[in-house]
Amino acid sequence: MTTEYEVIIGLEVHVQLATESKIFCDCSTEFGAEPNTHTCPVCLGLPGTLPVLNKKVVDYAIMAGLALNCEISEYSKFDRKNYFYPDLPKAYQISQYDLPLCQNGYIEIETGNGSKKIGITRIHMEEDAGKLVHEGSIDRSTGSLVDYNRTGVPLIEIVSEPDMRSPAEAREYLTQLKKILEYLGVSDCNMEEGSLRCDANVSIRPVGQEEFGTKTELKNMNSFKAVEKALEYEVERQKQVLARGEEVIQETRTWDDSLNKTISMRGKEEAHDYRYFPEPDLVPLEIDAEWVNEIRENLPELPLERKERFISDYGLPAYDAGVLTDSRDLADLFEECVQAYDDPKTVSNWIMGEFLRLVKEAGIEVAESKITGKLLAKMLRLMDDGTISSKIAKTVFEEMFKTGKDPETIVEEKGLKQISDEGKLEEIVDQIILANPNVVEDIKNGKDKAIGFLVGQVMKETRGKANPQLVNKLLREKIK
């Protein structure tokens, strides 16, 4: 008999905050600088130096806490988390242990059976460690290099409750979380550059059992897709372990993207291994209601609110509103265009259709495209006044996308103006009628649909530039 299992997942997400300077010193946080050029005695942990808390970090952490429906603690403190590693020059990391800045929040996600709240246990602030660069082969025989530019870059760690029930839910949680943080502008959430890192905890239990099974922690997934794949692999692995009559071992496992499997890294550390104690060089953090309220009042519109507003203000279908608010940049593009062209559904169709198709084809981010709302609005007006046909509009749009040129200039340069001159079109229509006597006969015998074929022939002859309504009218007059 096979046992049916339920999957339990909780995520710990580290997010680099987009402040200009580090959390406890004024070194730059810029990514990709020459190694060890953004360092100072404080972030190198030299004796006698003292940390000074960057207020912007607290502002950003509170913003994240509010957007994720957390309570903001009036009183919190920093603690030292002690461990020895070459990328951690002080041999301890300043973090928050028992009194984190934010607690008891949630994120709403969409699942197959409607929306669901995933609890957020806590959000705390901490400093990042440096980066080790392993030279040469996997056995590290040629040595490792260390770059301390990243030590002291501010992070928040967002710890979820074990509320997710499938790898797909975990991926959806990450997608929503990233969207919210991007809307807030507190992080660029760039996974490749390490500004968003996810550790995934997973266990299984027989359906109906209340007690959780032993969990494993998965690390080193560098995309949401990889998180989902790693979790799927791990669920299967744990099932097989139990099926063999063995026990799941609590441990940390690393995801190997090329082998498509998780590999045991080390036994799991316990909190007491870290010898946490209050950071003596920083005063506890007291946050009054006024500070929190000011941030709350200035919070930007969040994805869900914006989606609702797109439905009520622009009369868009929920589907459109969801797609358009998927990123702040896309929603901005839409609103910029609607301001200049007051037909939301038409604008939505172009952005969801042609625009997203081209973005995907080019493999770029929305913000990198050359289309602006004003350019799209101008192009739509060229269609309305008959300067270009809808078919030609697609050509113009592609050109705008590539070059960012004004649509009028494109029409001019490429000679794409619609032919609405009756005399000119009549000539072509006559040719097409002469060349297709059988089709004309069919139409005369009542097969009205065949007229579409003739219109198509005229469009082909004019390379899409003929005004289709006019061609239709001329054909009907002449065949009658």
Ligand code: ADP
């Ligand atoms: P630890 O003490 O091992 O760090 P925590 O209780 O702090 O464990 O939880 C760390 C993360 O693991 C949280 O995101 C939590 O939701 C998740 N988690 C805890 N227990 C389980 C479990 N049995 N299965 C899956 N995830 C779990």
Ligand code: ZN
């Ligand atoms: Zn520094």
Ligand code: MG
């Ligand atoms: Mg823990």
